[in-house]
Amino acid sequence: MSIDTSKLDNGVRVRFPPSPTGDPHVGLIRSALFNYAFAKHYGGKLVLRIEDTDAARNTEESYQAILQTLRWMGLEWDEGPEVGGEHGPYRQSERGEIYQDMAARLRESGFAYPCYCTAEELEAARELARQEKRNPGYEGTCRNLTPEQIAAYEAEGRTHVLRFRLPDRQIAWNDLVRGEIAFEAENVPDYPLLRADGSPLYALTNPVDDALMGITHVLRGEDLLPSTPRQIPLHEALVELGVSKQVPEFGHLPFVMGEGNKKLSKRDPQASFSYYPRTGYLPEGVLNYLALLGWSLGNDEEIFGKQELVAGFDGTRINSSPARFDLKKCEAINAVHLRRLETEDLAKRILPFLDREGLLLGGEDGHLADEGEWRTLLAATPLVQERMTVLSEAVPMLGFLFTGDGTDRRHAFQVNEADAEKVLTADAWPALAAATAALSALGTEESPWTVQAIDDALRAALIEGLGLKPKNAFTPVRVAVTGRRVSPPLFESLELLGRDRALARLNAATTRARAAASTAS
């Protein structure tokens, strides 16, 4: 099954209309993702439109964050800010004249009328209705004012909003996600399009822009569902006025929820989208996980990329029930994508995280100052690839390889104190001393400093020589050399670290263990 787009002159046109207030929310980005996938599936266009008519709440940072996030996710828009298009401008704050013109036409043609009720009067009416358990919507007081009444109000100095006149009939549509939905006329009151000061409201700008921009399908959050029966008649009016060709189809996406039964709160750190790039999630992983919130491929395959999403996303199998955001699963899916990356690709992505923590010498324009650091990173990447879920985890795992001697910005090598306390004890002294001796012998022509030689030497010295269990034998060496009880594989780590640094660290650890031994005895 699939959606019939054969009657669309210009193909599928969908839009993503964020309001630039605050950090982008994961639910918002999922909405962008679904719209993108829907558009691309049908070979259509995605329009990015900024709904910034509320000057008090909009910020430039939020606007920039939205563009940046969409690009990070690889959700390129076909029309919108910075890319242009024939229906611009794409920021509503720049479309004031259009809204005034539309409002005037709606009023002239009788689709809208001036309402002189004051906020106090309306509030009182609402309150009364609530008490009498009636529907608290606008009661149509000013629906049929005569020119004389209007003149009288004007003479009084009253101001008016422009109100849209709803038809007196049931309003129904076939929701892309939920099927038939119907609202009775008495539950869809007339609503304001312009404020008393003449400025346009969302109720006007959103449908007008959808009409003007030729939007064919509106996929938006479930929270907007109750506003759809208001918008459909407005769209019909705009069609009648020749502004647009058809009323768009609507589909209402389920919520993305957080803990408990509430929408993912802006207070949850992982609700802000910026959390993901910052923590080292991959765009591939986040895209994959977000797509699973309210949608699935329909088979048992949960790991997929953008191409597969687009290929499968025909808009017919979007779930109608809310989805809880599960960070654990998001991590797990991210980890799968991370393990699938080519070594060099992964290394390049790890680089900024090491740099950010001051583990690299630091170059200009994101280039490394030292080619050796890149070779080390390239060699170390396979060791940590299947041990990471997000890129930032590479920092503690690889830190022992990227240390300075105090003459540059890099941190000096440091053993984790808690781990040293537990492991570099009197008991560990013999193992450390034996390991140091065994490794000292390596690094020559006949016994090179290689993984295999290190492996052989340490096993001979510690397992066979001292009769230790592997775990007891290698853990002290691991802490001595990597600074932590948890590290990449030991022999590979030693090889990468190099003989000099490895022996220096072993000597230091041996000294420490010997001191512990003499204290103990």
Place this chain on the structure above:
RNA sequence: GGCCCCUUCGUCUAGCGGCCUAGGACACCGCCCUUUCAAGGCGGCGGCGCGGGUUCGAAUCCCGUAGGGGCUACCA
């Protein structure tokens, strides 16, 4: 209060009248592998909100009911 939406394992989901003694994934718990941690392999735990219908047969259709959520602005 009114209107509207939603309801399959803890979570995300498959399921669209018989293939379901309900499948997969994450999480969790065992075991195996193992130089740590992971990864990987094997196994386990665990669900159709409830009540009526319709039908030879219902997770799937219908009607109730309960619970959850949204909206109810001269915000978007």
